[in-house]
Each structure stands twice: as structure tokens, then as C-alpha cells.
Amino acid sequence: MASPVGILIVSHSAKIAEGALELAKQMAPSVTVVAAGGTDGGALGTSFEKISSGITAAQQGSGVVILCDLGSAILTAETALDFLDDAERALVVIADAPIVEGAVAAAVASETGGSLHDVTAAARTATGIADPHADERSLSRAEVQGAVERSATLVNPSGLHARPAAEFVKHAGAFESTIQINGVDAKSLLRIMGLGLPKGSTVSIVATGPDAAEAVDALIELVEGGFGEL
Amino acid sequence: MSLGISWVTAWIDDTVEVVSHNRTRLSELDREIGDGDHGENLDRGFSAVKVKFDTLPDDATPGAALKLVATTLISTVGGASGPLLGTAFLKGAQALGDAPEINADGVVALLTAARDGVVLRGKAEPGDKTMIDAWTPAVDAAGEAAAAGASPAGVLRAAAAAASAGAESTEPLVARKGRASYLGERAIGHRDPGAESSALIITAAADAAAATEG
Structure with a gap:
């Protein structure tokens, strides 16, 4: 069986990245989840090096889904992807998802054998969950x-x-x-x-x-x- | 007249100095509408570039030197301006290729590729209250100056004037990208720090070219 899809959590804050990792691992103990939070100096911000090495660490062969918080986390992750070769880049997806909910949903989908596509979709649909009936509507x-x-x-x-x-x-x-x-x-x-x-x-x-x-x-x-x- | 590696090193020296000198002011602009770290982030990035430039070989091409600026900014800035300016310098370096000297059209190609790199990375358009509001008028003015027969230094002077005016023009705008976009109309009246720092960097390029040409 293929190894589970890896997850990389990129936050401005090391504590947020590690906290989201902890929460995700609780539901998905066999998934490789990597935290890349804060700058190289441990301040608030994003680190190109942490993200680049995080992608490598999270890659177990089945792909990596990246969850990001604010602006520069996404920009730096996209820049890190630009430095990969085409074959490597094809196995890494930046999910447009809330970082905590997305990480948990992605981890569960990966734990249950989801493909890179499944895990990305799980993260992307992890929105609006504060109101479970948010998408309820009357049918035409x-x-x-x-x-x-x-x-x-x-x-x-x-x-x-x-x-x-x-x-x-x-x-x-x-x-x-x-x-x-x-x-x-x-x-x-x-x-x-x-x-x-x-x-x-x-x-x-x-x-x-x-x-x-x-x-x-x-x-x-x-x-x-x-x-x-x- | 054309510009070579001595221009690039003078440009980066000037930029290191001007960013350090304006560090507090840039962070104050950022404090008004962002997270208040723009000056410190850029200062950290360009200080690291200065250290890296000490090891630059004497026969390095302008393109190779600008690529070193790019990778260093991406690794050290720690804010959105790292990947944005890093991509600008990277694309600019790629536009120059291995050429040892840059003429007026080469300056236009460099600025255009840099601006396109920022757009590629940040997806901003003119009027979004971002560094694009400095870069795009600079590219347009550079193109006009080159077409009118200006020297490389003259092209950069026109670009710098347009970039500064462009940075000032962000003051009445509502931000549509980045952290300032969360503020809505409260961003009105504040100059965008990224546009301001980009104008400073382009101005440093013009100053260095003027000094190089003598």
C-alpha cells in the first residue's frame, strides 16, 4: 500500500504550525505532518528554508498537501514550489483552505488512504464548519x-x-x-x-x-x- | 554608455544603505496599514545580500549578481516582500542572461521582467495599493525614455521618478491585496510601504547608474 500523503503546515507563527500539527496528528497518527512556522530566527514570519526542507520531509512518495495562513506564507510556499523540478512540483499542492480545519480534514483523509487529490479536496471543503448548516438551501x-x-x-x-x-x-x-x-x-x-x-x-x-x-x-x-x- | 557589474554592486550598496536609513520609516508606514515589520524585514534581507556580495567573483555577470540578490532575499526577508522582491530580482536576472553589459533596452527588459515577476507572484494589478503601483509606472516611463534615445542612466532616472510618483499615488487608494486589504477604507490616506520601498530600490539603481556614468 502506498504511504499516506504528507502534510506541511506553513504559518507565520511556530506555535500555530506546531499546534495545528498536534491537532492533526491526534486524528491521523500514521500521517507525516511537518510544521514550518516562523522565520529562521524564530520570529513571526515565514522561512523559505523551513518550507523547502518541510516539503522534502513531508514527501513520502504519495504527495504533499500544504496548508498556509496569511499572505507571505502562501507567497513563500509558491516560491519554494518554483524551485522544485517539474516532477517534484507535480506531487505538491497548496490547498486553498483554512489552516487548522484544513490540516485536520487533510490529515483524516490521508490517514484513511486518500490520494493527493482526495486529501486536497478534503482540505478545500473544510470551510464554514462553524455552522454545519451553512450550505443548506431551498431546492428550486x-x-x-x-x-x-x-x-x-x-x-x-x-x-x-x-x-x-x-x-x-x-x-x-x-x-x-x-x-x-x-x-x-x-x-x-x-x-x-x-x-x-x-x-x-x-x-x-x-x-x-x-x-x-x-x-x-x-x-x-x-x-x-x-x-x-x- | 552601458552598465556592467560595477553598476550592480553600486546599486546594491546604495540599496543596503537607503533601506537601513529608511528602516524605521518603512516599518511605520507598515504599522499604519499592515503588520509593522516591512523596514526590519527588508533591512535584514539586504544586510544578508551585502554579506553574500563579499563572496561575489570579480568576473560575475550582472545577471548572476542579481540572481544572488533574489535567492538571498527569498531566504532571509521573512515577510511577503521576500518572495515578491526575490521573484522580481530572479526574473530580472533571467532577462539579462549572461550579458556582461546592459544598454538602455536591457534596462527596460530588466525592469519589465522584474515587474512581471511581482505580478506573477502577487497577482496584484495597478491600483491595488501594492508595490505594483511603483513598478508599473517605472516600466512605462523606462520604455518611453529608451524609445526617446535616453542612456541607461537616463532610462533609470525616468523610471525612478515615475516609481516615486507611483508610490505617492497609493495614498488615496483602498488596498485590495495583502494585510492592508483587511482594513477597507481605513487604508485611505496611508502610503503603501511596499510601493515606497520599491521606489527607493529603483531610485538607488538610478543613483548608482548616474555615478557609474560619471
Whole structure:
């Protein structure tokens, strides 16, 4: 099996980078997470050297996702990428994501075997999680007419927590349709985890789009099958 | 007249001095609308460049010298201006290639590539209240001066005047990039520190060229 995708956390502050690393590692102990916070002198700022060596350290063969905080963290990370050769650069992605939530979502996706693409997507969708219903909206008449909805009960012991949620997102992400689970975006790992659904909860899956029926059937099957935990 | 490696070393010496002299003022500008470290960051970067230049071989080309400026700024500045100015010097160095001497058109090519490097890195446009507001008028004025037959020093003098005016023109603007963009209309009335320091760097290039040409 391929080694997990590595994660590099770039912050102006060494404490933020190390704190985000600690939080991410708690959920993903086997993932290589590297912190590149502060300047070479330990002040607030970003270090080209720390980022460059961090990319090397986080690269275990399956790629590296970089999470950044403010301005110069992103600019310095992009500059570090410019100094890589094409083959190296193809395996490194700077995720447009909030640094803490993105790092946790990326780490969980990596821990559960996600590809570079999956891990990047997990980070990118880790937004708006303070309000798990932020993306809830009324469906238009056309969407209602074309929508497919099915419900199921969570039968696996851990409910919809980290690993099953990551599994769910990976499957949902394979479909073109817009999919919601209990009102939240089914392709957003942190929003699904934010629902905090335990065993015995009912999940309602609604999809609209060209492959809506296939998507709902596949996801219901995944839920009813207990995410392979049974 | 053309400019060679002695111009580059004089330019960098002048820049080290002018950045050190303006360190507090640049950080004060940055304190108004940013995080207050621009002067210290640039001073640290150019001080490191000065140390690196001591080991520059006597037969180094202008391009090689500017590439050394680029990599040193990227490694030592620690703020957004590190990658931004670093990319400017890197692209400028690439535009010069191995040429030992730079004519008026070469100066325009250098400034244009540097400006394009800043745009590539920072994605800012004129009017966003960034260093681009100094670089772009400098490039335009340099092109006009070269077309009118100015010497390399004359091209740089025109670029420096336009860069300084461009830095001043950032005062009434609302910032659309960087930390100052968080302030909205509160940034109005403050000069952008990055535009100001870029104008100082381009002015140092012009001063060094004037001294080199005698």
C-alpha cells in the first residue's frame, strides 16, 4: 500500500504550525505532518528554508498537501514550489483552505488512504464548519423534481465519525451530482464530522444532477453496509 | 554608455544603505496599514545580500549578481516582500542572461521582467495599493525614455521618478491585496510601504547608474 500523503503546515507563527500539527496528528497518527512556522530566527514570519526542507520531509512518495495562513506564507510556499523540478512540483499542492480545519480534514483523509487529490479536496471543503448548516438551501422547483432522496440508519459502531466520514466523502466525491447528507454538503469531510452522528442515527441523502440516482444508491449501500466496520 | 557589474554592486550598496536609513520609516508606514515589520524585514534581507556580495567573483555577470540578490532575499526577508522582491530580482536576472553589459533596452527588459515577476507572484494589478503601483509606472516611463534615445542612466532616472510618483499615488487608494486589504477604507490616506520601498530600490539603481556614468 502506498504511504499516506504528507502534510506541511506553513504559518507565520511556530506555535500555530506546531499546534495545528498536534491537532492533526491526534486524528491521523500514521500521517507525516511537518510544521514550518516562523522565520529562521524564530520570529513571526515565514522561512523559505523551513518550507523547502518541510516539503522534502513531508514527501513520502504519495504527495504533499500544504496548508498556509496569511499572505507571505502562501507567497513563500509558491516560491519554494518554483524551485522544485517539474516532477517534484507535480506531487505538491497548496490547498486553498483554512489552516487548522484544513490540516485536520487533510490529515483524516490521508490517514484513511486518500490520494493527493482526495486529501486536497478534503482540505478545500473544510470551510464554514462553524455552522454545519451553512450550505443548506431551498431546492428550486426543477431541482426538487429531479432530486433523489433516500434514508438509512447508521449501523456501524462509531457512527459517522472520522474514518467512516472520510469513506463517505471519498464515495460522494466520485459523483458529479450535488449531494447533501442531513442538509450538509456530502463532499465536505469536516461538515459531515460536524454533524456528530452516532450509531442508530438516521441519515437522509438527497442528490440532484445527472448521476443522482446512482450516487444515492451507492451512498445508502455504504451506510447500510456499516462502512466495512461490521 | 552601458552598465556592467560595477553598476550592480553600486546599486546594491546604495540599496543596503537607503533601506537601513529608511528602516524605521518603512516599518511605520507598515504599522499604519499592515503588520509593522516591512523596514526590519527588508533591512535584514539586504544586510544578508551585502554579506553574500563579499563572496561575489570579480568576473560575475550582472545577471548572476542579481540572481544572488533574489535567492538571498527569498531566504532571509521573512515577510511577503521576500518572495515578491526575490521573484522580481530572479526574473530580472533571467532577462539579462549572461550579458556582461546592459544598454538602455536591457534596462527596460530588466525592469519589465522584474515587474512581471511581482505580478506573477502577487497577482496584484495597478491600483491595488501594492508595490505594483511603483513598478508599473517605472516600466512605462523606462520604455518611453529608451524609445526617446535616453542612456541607461537616463532610462533609470525616468523610471525612478515615475516609481516615486507611483508610490505617492497609493495614498488615496483602498488596498485590495495583502494585510492592508483587511482594513477597507481605513487604508485611505496611508502610503503603501511596499510601493515606497520599491521606489527607493529603483531610485538607488538610478543613483548608482548616474555615478557609474560619471
